[in-house]
Amino acid sequence: MAFTYHRTVRFQDTDAAGVVYFANVLAMCHEAYEASLATSGFNLKAFFSNPAVAFPIVRASVDFFRPLFCGDLLSIRLIPQKLQEDSFTIAYEVMATEKVVAKAMTQHVCIDAESRKRQSLSVEMEQWLQQWGDR
Amino acid sequence: MAFTYHRTVRFQDTDAAGVVYFANVLAMCHEAYEASLATSGFNLKAFFSNPAVAFPIVRASVDFFRPLFCGDLLSIRLIPQKLQEDSFTIAYEVMATEKVVAKAMTQHVCIDAESRKRQSLSVEMEQWLQQWGDR
Amino acid sequence: MAFTYHRTVRFQDTDAAGVVYFANVLAMCHEAYEASLATSGFNLKAFFSNPAVAFPIVRASVDFFRPLFCGDLLSIRLIPQKLQEDSFTIAYEVMATEKVVAKAMTQHVCIDAESRKRQSLSVEMEQWLQQWGDR
Amino acid sequence: MAFTYHRTVRFQDTDAAGVVYFANVLAMCHEAYEASLATSGFNLKAFFSNPAVAFPIVRASVDFFRPLFCGDLLSIRLIPQKLQEDSFTIAYEVMATEKVVAKAMTQHVCIDAESRKRQSLSVEMEQWLQQWGDR
Numbered sequence: 001m002a003f004t005y006h007r008t009v010r011f012q013d014t015d016a017a018g019v020v021y022f023a024n025v026l027a028m029c030h031e032a033y034e035a036s037l038a039t040s041g042f043n044l045k046a047f048f049s050n051p052a053v054a055f056p057i058v059r060a061s062v063d064f065f066r067p068l069f070c071g072d073l074l075s076i077r078l079i080p081q082k083l084q085e086d087s088f089t090i091a092y093e094v095m096a097t098e099k100v101v102a103k104a105m106t107q108h109v110c111i112d113a114e115s116r117k118r119q120s121l122s123v124e125m126e127q128w129l130q131q132w133g134d135r
Numbered sequence: 136m137a138f139t140y141h142r143t144v145r146f147q148d149t150d151a152a153g154v155v156y157f158a159n160v161l162a163m164c165h166e167a168y169e170a171s172l173a174t175s176g177f178n179l180k181a182f183f184s185n186p187a188v189a190f191p192i193v194r195a196s197v198d199f200f201r202p203l204f205c206g207d208l209l210s211i212r213l214i215p216q217k218l219q220e221d222s223f224t225i226a227y228e229v230m231a232t233e234k235v236v237a238k239a240m241t242q243h244v245c246i247d248a249e250s251r252k253r254q255s256l257s258v259e260m261e262q263w264l265q266q267w268g269d270r
Numbered sequence: 271m272a273f274t275y276h277r278t279v280r281f282q283d284t285d286a287a288g289v290v291y292f293a294n295v296l297a298m299c300h301e302a303y304e305a306s307l308a309t310s311g312f313n314l315k316a317f318f319s320n321p322a323v324a325f326p327i328v329r330a331s332v333d334f335f336r337p338l339f340c341g342d343l344l345s346i347r348l349i350p351q352k353l354q355e356d357s358f359t360i361a362y363e364v365m366a367t368e369k370v371v372a373k374a375m376t377q378h379v380c381i382d383a384e385s386r387k388r389q390s391l392s393v394e395m396e397q398w399l400q401q402w403g404d405r
Numbered sequence: 406m407a408f409t410y411h412r413t414v415r416f417q418d419t420d421a422a423g424v425v426y427f428a429n430v431l432a433m434c435h436e437a438y439e440a441s442l443a444t445s446g447f448n449l450k451a452f453f454s455n456p457a458v459a460f461p462i463v464r465a466s467v468d469f470f471r472p473l474f475c476g477d478l479l480s481i482r483l484i485p486q487k488l489q490e491d492s493f494t495i496a497y498e499v500m501a502t503e504k505v506v507a508k509a510m511t512q513h514v515c516i517d518a519e520s521r522k523r524q525s526l527s528v529e530m531e532q533w534l535q536q537w538g539d540r
Contacts, residue, residue: 146286147291149285149286150284150285150286204286
């Protein structure tokens with residue numbers, strides 16, 4: 001079951017061309033990721049400053065199909081997928097007024113935050129992958 | 136009657152000190168302003184890219200009382216006040232878990248967007264001031 | 271001949287994990303693009319708010335090899351390449367202390383800013399592509 | 406002797422009104438602060454993630470006199486001043502083409518980063534205040 005996050009485009013998201021600045025769409029997708037973690041019971045403060053384990057992004061990409069404007073009401077649909085024992089990807093679909101305006105992807109690895117060495121995903125992340133993943 | 140906006144602190148709002156980057160609190164306050172305009176029926180896309188009239192900020196200030204962390208659930212209370220025929224201020228109170236974490240202010244003037252000369256507030260803005268102002 | 275842009279990582283680029291927030295690396299690459307345009311004689315204000323022609327990004331991607339910290343001195347090497355009559359890509363290589371920390375790509379199309387229809391690249395953009403492109 | 410920082414306005418600094426988004430001017434002033442610290446020999450990574458001592462901003466304000474556009478070349482003049490044993494302010498003057506476009510202020514306190522209790526400024530910060538302060 002995919003997770004869906006709702007977000008209004010804000011003035012600060014836009015640039016002098018009158019539309020959303022491209023990199024901000026990836027930031028909105030990351031917000032959807034954060035919202036899905038919170039919904040699954042994760043404490044975001046602890047999750048993102050955990051001195052033991054971290055899930056840095058090693059790859060991100062985004063395709064834009066239509067421009068986004070200040071005030072647009074977005075739905076971001078998120079589907080995570082396990083990649084290997086120590087990594088996962090998240091696919092995002094950004095919709096406005098029932099049209100797909102962008103698609104994005106982030107790829108994450110699980111590391112020991114101190115040594116920055118890769119390690120297996122925790123039980124909690126496996127559960128989060130199962131909860132929102134596409135099966 | 137003041138307007139209240141709810142907002143979760145996101146990862147991108149934070150900095151390497153582990154708390155929200157100071158200037159982002161003003162941006163969150165501006166989001167509350169945008170949300171109050173939308174609630175009053177303004178079309179945000181038109182409002183913020185109107186070639187005829189604009190309401191640029193000529194002064195802003197913010198006081199911080201407590202640090203803000205990723206995942207914190209904020210309530211931002213906004214009270215606008217007319218200053219002169221062509222200007223208004225907005226007072227913001229940022230609350231987290233029932234404590235005031237920051238207070239901010241923005242001062243706006245009404246200008247002809249082409250000539251950038253000051254002009255009187257429109258009827259719609261007068262109504263917005265009445266709707267959310269403190270009387 | 272590639273264009274190289276120098277940039278210091280700033281506090282606002284970082285997040286609570288202590289490193290640069292992922293989407294900000296794409297923004298830094300866009301700065302390199304802007305700097306290359308300015309060096310080629312483009313007026314940036316006119317270029318980015320031109321009511322006649324625009325070059326929106328239709329695709330972007332980035333790979334991260336190492337974390338970036340506040341104060342890091344970056345060199346961003348940019349190589350544009352013509353794709354079709356109405357499009358081009360830019361490859362970016364982000365270096366810190368002589369190590370590649372990230373690689374990115376943006377793909378742009380040339381459009382009539384009013385109708386948003388695709389059109390051929392202007393002579394000036396062809397020259398920019400020749401000036402910094404890899405031949 | 407004041408410190409001067411040079412900065413080009415970038416596309417991401419702007420918003421759909423075609424000028425720099427207000428809160429980004431404070432972020433540019435903070436960059437000037439970071440540059441002055443680096444010039445005085447501080448290691449920025451250590452300074453901003455020091456687990457022992459931090460200098461959070463408790464108050465900030467900014468006045469805008471003219472709009473700023475993408476590509477504008479800015480000079481930001483910074484003058485710090487000691488306030489009390491545990492606090493200082495920084496005054497910023499933002500210039501473009503020899504005109505003052507904005508003035509800003511940040512007020513900082515020195516705290517133990519663990520307990521968040523106030524403590525006296527370190528010798529290094531006293532020296533930084535002397536180096537760039539107005540005497």
